[in-house]
């Protein structure tokens with residue numbers, strides 16, 4: 001048992017001085033002021049600290065096979081790094097290989113993830129449409145604990161789906177009580193622009209953002225929202241990076257549509273200038289999709305988070321080392337797309353969000369944990385500190401400083417995109433399923449300690465736009 005004593009418990013609703021008692025079954029037993037310490041119970045002093053629900057990262061790609069290589073953080077190293085940063089659950093993506101069925105792929109990902117140090121669930125990507133996909137979606141929701149599906153509107157000739165598949169999948173998901181998520185970029189436009197740039201001899205990483213301008217994201221986000229609106233079903237847009245997409249989401253919500261938007265801390269703090277360097281590797285390390293944008297887009301992302309029109313923060317954690325990025329030395333379209341971030345999401349959001357006066361601590365909890373738990377239907381098992389919930393807790397030091405560096409991070413990748421940033425606010429202690437797994441810089445992540453997060457269906461009433 002664990003007695004967390006004297007901290008300020010923060011939920012999405014309020015902050016109150018309270019102790020938290022965690023049971024041996026890994027759940028929260030009691031929350032309240034000045035609790036008695038049961039005999040034999042370990043005490044964690046939390047005076048001066050904020051006691052918050054562990055972070056949930058709804059968008060990671062551990063050991064993902066992508067663009068001819070495999071992301072270097074696996075389910076153990078990646079979730080362990082997450083614990084060091086206060087993140088106690090992830091939702092990763094099952095990506096069916098060509099010719100592989102959804103169920104076999106889900107089983108393959110379950111097997112890979114048995115080494116995870118924190119709890120994990122899966123969205124399953126739909127990359128084609130046929131009767132088997134229709135049936136397998138049913139099995140995944142009804143028997144496998146999957147309640148969300150992913151659709152790539154980009155990555156033509158690889159993961160991209162056409163609108164027809166997207167519509168059919170949205171319809172099927174809603175029958176089942178699952179939610180569709182989309183990577184919104186117009187894949188045809190990206191492929192066209194990439195070929196055009198290469199033909200002009202523009203082969204370096206600085207061409208990457210030119211091949212995926214903001215309009216390409218705005219159009220796809222609007223299209224996904226329109227299709228969802230035709231069917232009256234919800235849609236969740238991953239890694240929103242532009243004012244166009246943020247506005248499309250806000251406008252749809254004002255029409256009564258159930259649309260959610262996710263933001264990555266990278267997009268909140270970096271702009272397109274990261275590509276303006278003669279150091280090839282430096283620029284290649286920032287090659288991810290959507291790319292970093294002209295600075296004014298950041299205001300729309302912050303505005304969305306502050307106003308409640310954007311809902312979650314994720315990392316899209318997808319690590320590629322220098323030797324992997326170098327596959328694109330002569331052709332930027334071959335640079336594996338992805339950036340790391342799981343260890344630093346919460347600190348970046350605290351520093352630039354709470355410390356800079358944009359977000360309250362309660363907003364912070366909503367954006368790092370509670371909203372994700374609600375949207376993907378694991379609330380109140382996750383996302384809140386109440387009796388009965390999983391004892392996934394972070395003791396947050398709101399004033400401690402840390403300088404980020406690949407030399408000291410726990411992610412299995414040879415760089416950190418936030419290198420050199422000094423941030424205020426960090427996870428002093430992380431508790432996963434009632435056990436201390438990170439304390440004062442000591443990582444005690446246990447391989448295989450994470451459990452599969454089975455997520456049940458959530459039937460939503462159909463809602464056509466007003």
Ligand code: URP
Nearest residue numbers: 183288289316318337338
């Ligand atoms: O560049 C990225 N984001 N790589 C991972 C795959 C995806 O699009 O989310």
Ligand code: ZN
Nearest residue numbers: 183238239289
């Ligand atoms: Zn994506």
Ligand code: ZN
Nearest residue numbers: 214243296297
């Ligand atoms: Zn603009």
Ligand code: ZN
Nearest residue numbers: 059060061316
């Ligand atoms: Zn992703």
